[in-house]
Every structure is written in C-alpha cells, then in structure tokens.
Amino acid sequence: MDFSENFLHFIWQFQLYKTLDLFCVDGERLRILNPGISNKNAGPDFNRAKLSIGGITWIGDVEIHIKSSDWLLHGHQKDPAYDSVILHVVYQYDLPVYRKDGSVLPVLVLEKLFPEQLLDHYDQLINSINKFPCEKQIREINSVVINGFLSRMMVERLEQKSAQVFDKLARLAGDWEATFYYFMAKSFGFKVNEIPFELLVSALPLQVLRKHLNNALQVEALLFGQAGFLSGSFKDEYPRKLKKEYLFLQKKYGLKPIGPGAWKFLRMRPQNFPTLRLAQFCGLMIKSDRLFSRMLDIEHLPDLVKLLENLQVNPYWLSHYHFRKETKKVRLQLGTRSVHHLIINAICVFLFSYGKYVDQPQFISRAINLLEQMPAENNAIIGWYRASGIVVDNAFFSQALLQLNKYYCAQKKCLNCGIGIKILNK
Structure with missing residues (x-):
C-alpha cells in the first residue's frame, strides 16, 4: 500500500x-x-x-x-x-x-x-473517487470540530489575500486608493474577465482617471478606450463621442489600450458581458472619488449594498449589451448576488488587510461581521459539502469551504486538515 x-x-x-x-x-x-x-x-x-x-x-x-x-x-x-x-x-x-x-x-x-486499519482509513481517504476525500465520513464529525476548522480556513483565506494586497500596495508606493482601484476592478471581472480587468486598470493608472472624475463622458471614454472597445467606426452617437474624447485623452497621456480580444463574451449571459460590467464600473468610479476612504467610513452592510446598487450607469446601456447592436431593455444595475460578490472579494479583503496593516482590529472585525451577515454563495463546490451534511449559513462559511476545497481537499492534504485528522483518529 x-x-x-x-x-x-x-x-x-x-x-x-x-x-x-x-x-x-x-x-x-x-x-x-x-x-x-x-x-x-x-x-x-x-x-x-x-x-x-x-x-x-x-x-x-x-x-x-x-x-x-x-x-x-x-x-x-x-x-x-x-x-x-x-x-x-x-x-x-x-x-x-x-x-x-x-x-x-x-x-x-x-x-x-x-494499527493496520489506520493505514486502511488513510488509503480510503486519499484514493477515494468522491467529490472530496471525506465526503462519506464527514457526517460522523461533530459540527463544533468542523466549524472550528472552517473558521481557521476563513482566516487563512483572508491572510493569503492580504499578502496579495500588500504586494500590490508595495508596487504602488503605498497608495491604498490605487491598490483598491486595482482589486475592485479585478472583482468586477467576476472570474471570467478578471484578467482583462487587471490589464485594463494597469494600463489606466488611477492618477490619470482621477483627473476626470468630474466628467462622466471622459471617465467612460478612458475606460472603454483603454479596454480596446473604441476601435473602428460606430453608427450610434454615444460611442462616437466616446471615441472622440478618447483619441484626445490617449494622445494627451500617451496611453496604449489593451487588445479587445482579451475580453470573453462566449457562453455568457448578456447581463454579464464585460461591456456592461465595464459600464457599471464606470458608474462606480464616477459616483465616488477616494473610493477606498469612503469604504472605510461605511460600517453597515445595507449602506455598502446601497452604494453598489445605485451606480451612475449611462442610459445608453438600457438598450445595448455592446456598441454595435441594440437589444431589448437591459438591467443597468448590479444584482444582489453581484453586489455581495464585490463586498466579499474586494471590500472585506481590504478591510481585513488595512486593519492588519495599521494594527486596528476594528476593521478586521468589520470584515468578519460583513461576511457573517451575507448569504452563502451557491455553486457546485458549496453544493457538494451541503449534500454531505455541512450547514453553510453565510458567506463566512462558504468562503471557508472554498479555501478548504482548493488547498486541502483538491490536493488531498487530509493530514493537514483538522477534519481529516479527526476522521483518521476515529
């Protein structure tokens, strides 16, 4: 064996x-x-x-x-x-x-x-063909043990993400606003278009965009232009105006757009097209200068949700998913699940990171409290654990399960997992 x-x-x-x-x-x-x-x-x-x-x-x-x-x-x-x-x-x-x-x-x-059976139990875990190694045995483990280890997973996840924040912060000379701009844009990519959003904000520094936040058309021109969506000709007046503004600003700042081929549209619902997500991101930037500072001042979840649910999105997108084709009425604002995604993956991470960086635990506590107040995410991985009897009440535990699955279950590191160790000990 x-x-x-x-x-x-x-x-x-x-x-x-x-x-x-x-x-x-x-x-x-x-x-x-x-x-x-x-x-x-x-x-x-x-x-x-x-x-x-x-x-x-x-x-x-x-x-x-x-x-x-x-x-x-x-x-x-x-x-x-x-x-x-x-x-x-x-x-x-x-x-x-x-x-x-x-x-x-x-x-x-x-x-x-x-005992030989200890090796047998280990072999059953590691060589199982289940969705995760202890899928059949985890019901036997006390919920106190499971929740205790999941709490550790959540902290581990936030620590890992904080390390990424600190690395980017150092590259941006300690500018928290610019770092938050980068990670907020990345979250607007909703995984599928995460990389193109990263490339976009790397090609359009916040210090350039900030000079034009009082002019919505110029903000939209800079972001759509740098995203590569303003090449070619347009029949509609709105994209023609954007292109005119962009060409002027591009020359002024010596900007180089990213290739439009980086963006992914295939097998996506039109509501999730990157063009609409980018329009919503424009609305957020127009709505609030010093966005990170504003996030630090907001203590309650309903206020954060309100900020992200009421964006100043150009009405052109009421009838378009992209510039060259009109469609039926489109929902301009982010849905509740999308808002929660942004809070979980950007705002909570930054509250935790900032609290750790400046040694102010109230921000760390706020990040944890926000996660506990939001509903659990609903995807295939979370469904596996729910089907095995794990109670997932909120985003704190769904995020913890994603961490557990990625870094322990998928890699079959049962001997590094508090739940796996408990099963083997039994």
Whole structure:
C-alpha cells in the first residue's frame, strides 16, 4: 500500500503508534518525552524533540522517511542543517545512516507499531473517487470540530489575500486608493474577465482617471478606450463621442489600450458581458472619488449594498449589451448576488488587510461581521459539502469551504486538515 511521508508525520506528531517498550534498531530503549514541533520550512521535519535513548536524554531534531536509505537519497548527509537530528524515524529500515563523526544515527522503525486499519482509513481517504476525500465520513464529525476548522480556513483565506494586497500596495508606493482601484476592478471581472480587468486598470493608472472624475463622458471614454472597445467606426452617437474624447485623452497621456480580444463574451449571459460590467464600473468610479476612504467610513452592510446598487450607469446601456447592436431593455444595475460578490472579494479583503496593516482590529472585525451577515454563495463546490451534511449559513462559511476545497481537499492534504485528522483518529 502506497503512502506519503506526510502519513508518517501524522503518526509521529499525534503519537498514534505503540508508545511502550520502544527500541531503536540497535536495541537501545527509546522513550518519547516530546515528539517536537512540526517544521514547515527547510530542515528536519520536527524540531526541539525530547527523547530518552539508552537512558540518556537528548533534545534535538527528528527526521522522517519511508526508508532509511532516503536519508542519502535526499542528500541530508551533505547538509549541516541535519547535524542536529537525534532520531531517524522510518517505515522500513534498509540501510544504516552515519553521523559525521562516524557514529550510527539512532533509528525507530514504525512499520509494525501502529494499527493496520489506520493505514486502511488513510488509503480510503486519499484514493477515494468522491467529490472530496471525506465526503462519506464527514457526517460522523461533530459540527463544533468542523466549524472550528472552517473558521481557521476563513482566516487563512483572508491572510493569503492580504499578502496579495500588500504586494500590490508595495508596487504602488503605498497608495491604498490605487491598490483598491486595482482589486475592485479585478472583482468586477467576476472570474471570467478578471484578467482583462487587471490589464485594463494597469494600463489606466488611477492618477490619470482621477483627473476626470468630474466628467462622466471622459471617465467612460478612458475606460472603454483603454479596454480596446473604441476601435473602428460606430453608427450610434454615444460611442462616437466616446471615441472622440478618447483619441484626445490617449494622445494627451500617451496611453496604449489593451487588445479587445482579451475580453470573453462566449457562453455568457448578456447581463454579464464585460461591456456592461465595464459600464457599471464606470458608474462606480464616477459616483465616488477616494473610493477606498469612503469604504472605510461605511460600517453597515445595507449602506455598502446601497452604494453598489445605485451606480451612475449611462442610459445608453438600457438598450445595448455592446456598441454595435441594440437589444431589448437591459438591467443597468448590479444584482444582489453581484453586489455581495464585490463586498466579499474586494471590500472585506481590504478591510481585513488595512486593519492588519495599521494594527486596528476594528476593521478586521468589520470584515468578519460583513461576511457573517451575507448569504452563502451557491455553486457546485458549496453544493457538494451541503449534500454531505455541512450547514453553510453565510458567506463566512462558504468562503471557508472554498479555501478548504482548493488547498486541502483538491490536493488531498487530509493530514493537514483538522477534519481529516479527526476522521483518521476515529
């Protein structure tokens, strides 16, 4: 039966092996006083372990492998970081390993020290063909355990997204408004057109757009022009005006538009066409200068929803999904689900990031509270967990499940998951 070193890490960390009458390969008695702290960085697998070997107490590191010969295979004999290893833990012993001074490194063999069914349970999880590894077993786990780990997932997700915010913030010389402009536009892409929106706002810096926020036509000209939608000729007066304004502003600022081929229209409902999303983004920019500062001042969810539901979208889009074809009446404003998407993926992330950056926990708490007040997202992945009995009451838990699925379930990292560990322990 195949398994990874991570499985042995799990066995060692939680001491799921026979702990009495342990002996090293050379016959010396072994007592585990402390298995050590799992090391996620380079170097030995567990640090600061405390062991008694042959009646002598040792404090140092523990390295874990499937076979003892893996020590040489991984080149540890050449790495001084492994000089502090006091015990080599393996599943199978096939070769002795020597320290630099010529002494043999003590070895503990785990092969017959833990219950066979534990390995069977692990194999069932990792090699399952379910929608996620513990789809059939998760009902057995107490909801307190599940919700506790999901809370950790939500924080982990916000931490990851904050790292992206801080990276962009550094690239934009600490300008929070410009950074928020970038991420808000990215969220307006609603995944399918996320990259083109990123390219657009990278090609149109906020400091240029900000000079024209008091002129709606120029804002629309800059954004649609830089998006590549104003090339060619038009029969309608509105796009002709936009093109005229854009050509002047393009020359003034030396702007280069992105290619219109980057935008995706296929297999999309017209209401989600990037042209309409861009018109709505224009409406948001026209409505509020210093948008990030304004978001910081809004404390209540209904006020945020109101801001995003009442955008100043040009009435041309009441009868168009793009510039060259008229259609039946179109809904100009964002729907409730779209508004919640923007709050979840941009505003909450920035509240959390800003609170962490300036060490003001009230913004972190506000981000969490907003997520708890919004309904859970509804997609196929969330549906899998709901069908398995997980209660998903709000966006806090739906976001946490997306994090769990992407970074744990999809990668079958059950041994790094609090839920997976609980199932294996059972």
